[in-house]
Amino acid sequence: ETGVTQTPRHLVMGMTNKKSLKCEQHLGHNAMYWYKQSAKKPLELMFVYNFKEQTENNSVPSRFSPECPNSSHLFLHLHTLQPEDSALYLCASSQGVQGAEKLFFGSGTQLSVL
Amino acid sequence: AQSVTQLGSHVSVSEGALVLLRCNYSSSVPPYLFWYVQYPNQGLQLLLKYTTGATLVKGINGFEAEFKKSETSFHLTKPSAHMSDAAEYFCAVSEETSGSRLTFGEGTQLTVNP
Numbered sequence A: 001e002t003g004v005t006q007t008p009r010h011l012v013m014g015m016t017n018k019k020s021l022k023c024e025q026h027l028g029h030n031a032m033y034w035y036k037q038s039a040k041k042p043l044e045l046m047f048v049y050n051f052k053e054q055t056e057n058n059s060v061p062s063r064f065s066p067e068c069p070n071s072s073h074l075f076l077h078l079h080t081l082q083p084e085d086s087a088l089y090l091c092a093s094s095q096g097v098q099g100a101e102k103l104f105f106g107s108g109t110q111l112s113v114l
Numbered sequence B: 001a002q003s004v005t006q007l008g009s010h011v012s013v014s015e016g017a018l019v020l021l022r023c024n025y026s027s028s029v030p031p032y033l034f035w036y037v038q039y040p041n042q043g044l045q046l047l048l049k050y051t052t053g054a055t056l057v058k059g060i061n062g063f064e065a066e067f068k069k070s071e072t073s074f075h076l077t078k079p080s081a082h083m084s085d086a087a088e089y090f091c092a093v094s095e096e097t098s099g100s101r102l103t104f105g106e107g108t109q110l111t112v113n114p
Helices: none
Strands: A004-007 A010-013 A018-025 A031-037 A044-050 A053-057 A064-070 A073-079 A087-094 A109-113 B003-007 B010-014 B019-026 B031-038 B044-050 B056-058 B064-068 B073-078 B087-095 B108-113
Touching: A004 A087, A010 A018, A018 A031, A018 A087, A031 A073, A044 A064, A044 A073, A053 A064, B003 B087, B010 B019, B019 B031, B019 B087, B019 B108, B031 B064, B031 B073, B044 B056, B044 B064, B044 B073, B073 B087
Parallel strands: A010 A109, B010 B108
Antiparallel strands: A004 A018, A018 A073, A031 A044, A031 A087, A044 A053, A064 A073, A087 A109, B003 B019, B019 B073, B031 B044, B031 B087, B056 B064, B064 B073, B087 B108
C-alpha cells in the first residue's frame, strides 16, 4: 500500500463515451501527477499539479482533461478517446516538485478504448 | 535534455545468481538518478536513488546501484536473485532544473528461474 489509491482498476469504454479516472493520496503531499504507461514505451508524464495548480501539461490532447480540486484528489476526465489511448494510467504524488523528489505511485487504471 | 537508455528489455537469471540491470543516462547538468520497480498489477515503487555524495547507493530488498559519471551509468545489481525479484525495473533521471519531471527508460523485465 503506497498511500495512493486509484479507481477504477479497469475501464473499458467506447470512443464516444465520457468517463473519469480518480486518484486520492493519503500522504499529505502537495504535488500530484498523471503518467501514461503504454506497452514497449517509457512512462510518459502527462500533467503535474503543485498545490492544486497545474504546472505542466506535456502536450497532451484536449480529449484528456485533468482536474485537481485539492492537494489530495486528482481526476482525469476522458472524452472521445481513440484506440491508441488504451494504456495503464498511473497517478503519483510527491511532497514537493524538487528534482530529487521520491514519487509514490498508485496501482493504475488499465484503460481499454474500443 | 535528459534521457535514459536501459540495455536489454528482458533479463533472465537463475535463483541465487547475480542480477545486473544496465542503465545509461544523458544529462546536461548533474543528474538525480532513480531505480523504480513495478510488480505485476501494481504501480511503481522506488528502489533507490542517487542525488549527491556517495556514489554507491543501497536500496530496498538488497539492491544497490553505482553512479559512474565517467561512464554515464547507473547500473542496478543484487548479489543473489530471489524469485520475488521477478518484476519490471525502470531507471529514471531528473535534474534540479527540471524539478520532479522524471524521464524514464523503457524498462527491463527481470525473470528469475528456479
